[in-house]
Amino acid sequence: MAAPTPVSAYLHSATMVKAGIFLLARLWPVFAGTEMWFVVLTGAGIITGLIAAWIALFKNDLKQLLAYSTVSQLGVLVTLLGLGTPAAAVAAVFHILNHALFKASLFMSAGIVDHETGTRDITRLGGLARLMPVSAAMASIAAAAMAGVPLFSGFVSKEMMLEQASNTVYAGMPWLLPVLATTGALLSAAYSARLVFCVYFGKTRHPTTRVPHDPPVGMWLPVAILAAPVIMIGIYPALAQAPVEQAAAAVVGASFEPVKLVLWHGFTPALAMSMVGLMGGLALMTALTSVDRLRSAFPRPEAKLLYERAVAACVSAARWSIERSHSNELQRYVAVMIVAVLAVGAIGFLGADHEAGTRPQLELSSAAIVGWLVLGAACVVAVARHRDRLLLLIVTGVAGLVVALTFALFSAPDLALTQISVEIVAVILILLALNAMPKRTPRETSRMKRSLDGVIAACAGVATAALSFAVLTRGFEPISSYFLAQAQPAGGGSNVVNIILVDFRGFDTFGEIIVLGIAGIAIVALLDSVLKEGAGRRPAPIAALPTGDAHPLMLVVGTRLLLPLALTAALYILLRGHNLPGGGFIAGIVVAIAFIMQYIASGYEWVRERTRLDPHAMIGGGILLAGLTGLGSWLVGYPFLTSAHGRIGVPMLGQLEITSVLVFDLGVFATVVGAVLISLSTLSRVKAHESVPSAGTEARTLARAARFRTPRMAEAVARSRERA
Amino acid sequence: MELLVASAIGMLTAVGVYLVLRRRTLPVTIGLSFLSYAVNLFLFSMGRLAIDQPPIISPERMLYTDPLPQALVLTAIVISFGMTALIVVVALRGYLATGSDDAAIRATDAVRDFGGGPGRPVT
Numbered sequence: 001m002a003a004p005t006p007v008s009a010y011l012h013s014a015t016m017v018k019a020g021i022f023l024l025a026r027l028w029p030v031f032a033g034t035e036m037w038f039v040v041l042t043g044a045g046i047i048t049g050l051i052a053a054w055i056a057l058f059k060n061d062l063k064q065l066l067a068y069s070t071v072s073q074l075g076v077l078v079t080l081l082g083l084g085t086p087a088a089a090v091a092a093v094f095h096i097l098n099h100a101l102f103k104a105s106l107f108m109s110a111g112i113v114d115h116e117t118g119t120r121d122i123t124r125l126g127g128l129a130r131l132m133p134v135s136a137a138m139a140s141i142a143a144a145a146m147a148g149v150p151l152f153s154g155f156v157s158k159e160m161m162l163e164q165a166s167n168t169v170y171a172g173m174p175w176l177l178p179v180l181a182t183t184g185a186l187l188s189a190a191y192s193a194r195l196v197f198c199v200y201f202g203k204t205r206h207p208t209t210r211v212p213h214d215p216p217v218g219m220w221l222p223v224a225i226l227a228a229p230v231i232m233i234g235i236y237p238a239l240a241q242a243p244v245e246q247a248a249a250a251v252v253g254a255s256f257e258p259v260k261l262v263l264w265h266g267f268t269p270a271l272a273m274s275m276v277g278l279m280g281g282l283a284l285m286t287a288l289t290s291v292d293r294l295r296s297a298f299p300r301p302e303a304k305l306l307y308e309r310a311v312a313a314c315v316s317a318a319r320w321s322i323e324r325s326h327s328n329e330l331q332r333y334v335a336v337m338i339v340a341v342l343a344v345g346a347i348g349f350l351g352a353d354h355e356a357g358t359r360p361q362l363e364l365s366s367a368a369i370v371g372w373l374v375l376g377a378a379c380v381v382a383v384a385r386h387r388d389r390l391l392l393l394i395v396t397g398v399a400g401l402v403v404a405l406t407f408a409l410f411s412a413p414d415l416a417l418t419q420i421s422v423e424i425v426a427v428i429l430i431l432l433a434l435n436a437m438p439k440r441t442p443r444e445t446s447r448m449k450r451s452l453d454g455v456i457a458a459c460a461g462v463a464t465a466a467l468s469f470a471v472l473t474r475g476f477e478p479i480s481s482y483f484l485a486q487a488q489p490a491g492g493g494s495n496v497v498n499i500i501l502v503d504f505r506g507f508d509t510f511g512e513i514i515v516l517g518i519a520g521i522a523i524v525a526l527l528d529s530v531l532k533e534g535a536g537r538r539p540a541p542i543a544a545l546p547t548g549d550a551h552p553l554m555l556v557v558g559t560r561l562l563l564p565l566a567l568t569a570a571l572y573i574l575l576r577g578h579n580l581p582g583g584g585f586i587a588g589i590v591v592a593i594a595f596i597m598q599y600i601a602s603g604y605e606w607v608r609e610r611t612r613l614d615p616h617a618m619i620g621g622g623i624l625l626a627g628l629t630g631l632g633s634w635l636v637g638y639p640f641l642t643s644a645h646g647r648i649g650v651p652m653l654g655q656l657e658i659t660s661v662l663v664f665d666l667g668v669f670a671t672v673v674g675a676v677l678i679s680l681s682t683l684s685r686v687k688a689h690e691s692v693p694s695a696g697t698e699a700r701t702l703a704r705a706a707r708f709r710t711p712r713m714a715e716a717v718a719r720s721r722e723r724a
Numbered sequence: 725m726e727l728l729v730a731s732a733i734g735m736l737t738a739v740g741v742y743l744v745l746r747r748r749t750l751p752v753t754i755g756l757s758f759l760s761y762a763v764n765l766f767l768f769s770m771g772r773l774a775i776d777q778p779p780i781i782s783p784e785r786m787l788y789t790d791p792l793p794q795a796l797v798l799t800a801i802v803i804s805f806g807m808t809a810l811i812v813v814v815a816l817r818g819y820l821a822t823g824s825d826d827a828a829i830r831a832t833d834a835v836r837d838f839g840g841g842p843g844r845p846v847t
Contacts, residue, residue, distance in 0.1 A: 330752075330827040331745050338741055362725035362773055372728050379735045382758070383742055386751050396754050399736065403761045406729065411778040411789040412768065418798050419764075422805045426757065433812045434750070437819050441748045457742035465734025468766055472726040472773060480792040487781055494781035496788070500795035512799045519806035523813045530820050580780065585802050672802065679809045686816065 005111025006222075008063060009104040017070060018096065024081045025092070029253040032084040041082025042170060046180050049075030053187035057194065057284075058292060062110040062120040066103065069146065069191055073099050076161060076184060083164055090248040090259045091160035097240060097247075098153045098233070102145040105226040106195070109139035112219055113199060116212035122194070127204030132214040136200040138227045145230045147192035147281060148185060148274060152234040155274070156263060158185060162277075163270035182273045182280075189281020194288065237261035335456060342459055345467075357473025368409065375402040383454075387441040389434055397427045413581035414497045417573075421589040425676055428596055432683040491643065492659045493578035501583065502661040502668070506641040509664075510626050513671040517619040520675030524616075527682050551602055559601040566594035574669055575662075584665035588672025596680050604684050615681065618674030626667030629660055729769055736762035749815035749825045756811065760804040768797045 003011060011017065024041070031037040049072045056068030073095075080092035112135045113128065114120045129136035145154035165181035206212055214220065233240045241261050249256040265271065284291065327333075378398040386392045400423035408416035445453075483496055483504060491499035501509050570590040577583030598607045633642035644660045736758050743755025771790030779791035819825045 329747075331747060334744055338745075359772070361727075362775060364725055364728065368725060368728055372732060375732055376735060379739045382739045382754075386743060386746070386754075389750055392751065392754055396757055399739075399758065399761060402732075403736075403765060406732070406765065407768065409775065410729075410768075410773045411775060412794045412797075413778050413780075415768065415794055415798055415801070418801050422801050426805055426808055429809050430750075430754070430812055433816045436816060437750060437825060441746070441751055444747050453742055453745040456745065457738045460741040461734040461738025463734075464737040464762060464766065465730045468733045468769060469726060469730035472730055472769055476772065478771065478790040478792070480790050483791055484779065484781070484788055496779040496781065496791035497794045497798060500791055501798060505795065509799060512803055515803060516806045519810045522810055526813050526817045530817065581778075585798060589802075675806065679813070683813065683816070686820075 005063070005107055005114065008067075009107035009111070017074060018100075021074060021077050021081070021092075021096065024078065025089070025251045028081060028084075028089060028251050032081075032089070034084075038082055038084050039171075042079050042168075042177070043082075045075045045078030045080075045082055046177065046184070047075070048072070049079065049184045050180060050187065053184055053191065057187060057191045057288075058295065060122045062113060062122060062195070062199070063107070065122070065191060065195060066106055066110060069188065070099075070103060072184070072188065073103070079181075080161055080164065083168055085164065086248075086252045086256060087160070087259055088164040089251050090244065091157055091164055093248040093251060094240065094244045094261065095154075095157040095161065097244060098145060098157045098230075101226050101230050101233075102142040102154060105138060105142035105223045105230070106146065108219075108223045108226075109135060109142065112215050112223070115215060115219070117206040117208055119207050122198045124207050125199045125205055126202045127200070128206070128212065129200040130204060131206075131212050134214045134220055135223070138220065138223045139200065140196050141227045141230055142223075143192040143196045145234065147189040148278060150234075151231075151263075153230045153237075153240075155234060156237045156261060158277075159265065159270050159274050162273045163265070163268060166269045166273065178269070178273060182277050185274065185277030186280040186284065189278050190284040190288070193282055193285040197285065235263070237263055335453070338456055338460060342456075342463060345463055354470075357470060359473050359475045361473065371402050371405055371409075375399055378402070383457075387443065389437075389439050389441060393427060393430050393434065396430075397423060400426070412497075414495070414583065414586070417581055417586045418589070421586055421593065424593055425589055425596070425680070428600075429680055429683060432680065432686075436686050491578075491661070493661075495577060495579050495581065495583070498577045498583040498665075499661075501585075502578075502665050503641075503643045506630070506643070506661070506664060509668060510623075510630065510641070513626060513668050514623055516675045517623055517671050520615070520619055520678040523679045524682050527686055531682070531685055555601040559597040563594050563598065566590060566597075570594070574665065577665060578659065578662065584668030585672055588669040589676060591669075591673045592676035592680070595677055599681060599684055604681060613677070615674040615678035618670045619678065620674075622667045622670030622672075622674060624667070625670065626664050629664040629667065632660065725773060729765070729773060733762050733765050733769070736765065747827055749818065749827050752827055753808065753811050753815055757804075757808055760800075760808070764797050764800055764804070767800065768793050 052068045052071035052075060056065050056072060059065040059068055077092050077095060077099075080088045080095065110120060112132070113125065116132060116135075117125060117128070119125065129140075141152065145152040148155045148158035162178070162181055162185065166178045168177045170177040229239075238261055241258075244261065245258050248259075375398075378395040381395045382392060382399070400419065404416045404419035404423065407413075407419055480496075483500055486504075487496045487499045488494060491503045493499050570587040573582035573590060574584060574587035575582075577587070595607070595611075595613070630641035633640065633644070636644075641664070643664075740755045740758030740760075740762055743751045743758060746752055746755065771793035774787070774789040777785070777787045777789040779788045779794065781788070815825060
């Protein structure tokens, strides 16, 4: 981080770099005392502290020295928080305060030196104390605090830190942390000493011709303001008691017990460690030249190079694994996903004890058994004869009907109605798509692969069945009693499912109709270019149907008679939805089916000429209507989509229950009609195309593919050439 | 009865998985439909099975089955229709554009989508 010195003073000492420490302190009540927190933070903290202090010791740029010493001090703070004892947390808070004071002063002192001499290089400076005594005095005070000299603020917190370290057993070795902490104290004393002695004492040296002198008061006063408390707290630590106690209480939480901040703790191991650190630091400083020579003799790791190598290794590992695992078959990915899910489930299942469920089971009924047999037959046909696509579609419809009947049997009339109407629409939709696609699937996979797929599918089936059975035979406490109890008083209706959809969870439904609308519009977008006879494709001659008559008269008449009936039924379903099975979703699909029947019987053009129904507008209008209903509740000061209901008297009809959610449901209805109609009518206009990509383009792309470096890709290219 | 429903869910899942593992787009799409049936039934059955207890408040009855899974599944049915429609159209569009309904990634498409000129690695 490069910045003007006052900014560095602020960033490095007080705010930005402490953000992480602040976060650790805030998380302290949650994690402190856990093994993981202790091992990770204490270990990482002490290692950071030592390495950064070692680097700081040999930095020649004043600001770099200070910056690395900050890294080192942050490591110490992390260690303290990692210890997990309230006393260590107090020491950490106290040291944050002290560090802010002395490090900010030192950064600003470095700025003064830079300002006066034009350099921050320690090797080009010396003896400045004679030329700028005020600055020198203040920098020395701050450095003394950083070194942990008695009677300066850093001494007290450093001693508290050493005391905590001396009481801690790390990795089963009671001596490890005290030794490391003392070494850290020694290194910090050494770089503090180097800072002061090399810059302010010794032979006078400076690169400028002009003689440096103390700066104007505006520059040294801020340093003095910070240096004064360094001495005051150093001599009388109780001055800091109140702020430290307040902050430490916030860190530790309820179990906080005040720790008295005092200068003299008596002859403790911590005092001995502190003195060893101080003396050792001074000794190291005097021997620095020879230590530096020794250090230079060994190779040093270059962080940038290490980083670049690590990145390069990651890239090549990623490339290797992609080239090995990437295949051009979707099937393999799907198989991997399914097998992975099965494996996770199997591990969970086998790793725990199980007992059979005790919930009483329902009695079998013959109708249910028949339904089950029909479904079973449909499934067998679906697997055995899936290459006949029309047959596959028919058995899909059968399975869907059995699902609908299941819903009807088990007290879900709304679901049964929805499933049965959706099923019809889905079958028509796929039929329309099949019109333009091959009617049979070629046999391409080997018997081996098919058996393997069969095994995977069987495992998935057995696992799902077992899971469902396990859930069904266990009792539970539903969370929906609120909905049952509030349906009538708050929702104003008796069909709880519909009220959940349009009222309690109306916002979800709002999102879902938007998704449905987007799907419909996406379908139009996808097929639009095809409908406009897109690029280079020529339409195949449409095979005439053997029946000869595309629009049989009976069908035409029948569907036209049915239209008003179907619309009336849909209106009925929509209106009664609030109290009886029905609602916007189902009514919408019924209307859509009524119109699709007209398309089927009389043709797309015939219907288009006679309707002014624009599905685009219905999607947009429906979403808008639902959204506006929601916004309406804002006008009367309620949250989005709050419902209102009441009774009004209507001549001839008597009292009518009306509710705002009916308008919302109308929006749902319109969106569903629009989305279903738009997808089906667009699909119905796609004619069978004989698709022949132009030979030139294909050859060029293949030639480029041949230069592919992936072996698999090359294989695929070779295969497609063979086919060509 | 629980065993019947559970095994039905299992059958639907098995068929769905088998079809999803096919190579051509249409069986894959129908496999997804089967999986939707299975998932919808499974979610629905999380409210447990009950006969003649529809969640429609009436003064004559005291017992109601859990309405919440039903509400969730109702929208799921409609949304899975939307999804099926979209996938069918994507499959159709792919077939019309390429003349093949193979779900595998073709080498030519891979070149178009991922580049791959001389000497440039595929990443």
